[in-house]
Amino acid sequence: MNASSPAKPASAADPVVEKLMDGHYDRQLAAFEARLEEAAAMLRRAHAAMKAENTLRS
16 A cells, blocks of 8 residues: 555444444453453462462472
8 A cells, every 4th residue: 555545444334343333342352351350360369279288389
């Protein structure tokens, strides 16, 4: 694409644009972040339990 040609405007019928505008990707990101935080919390609990049992391996 050269600098003199204007970018093609996104069509309202484009499914990616529709999902972006209706918040679909924001919801997916929020769900992913929640799952990631749950997994991190589970790992923190497992680490704490192993540390309490003094079975933590390096």
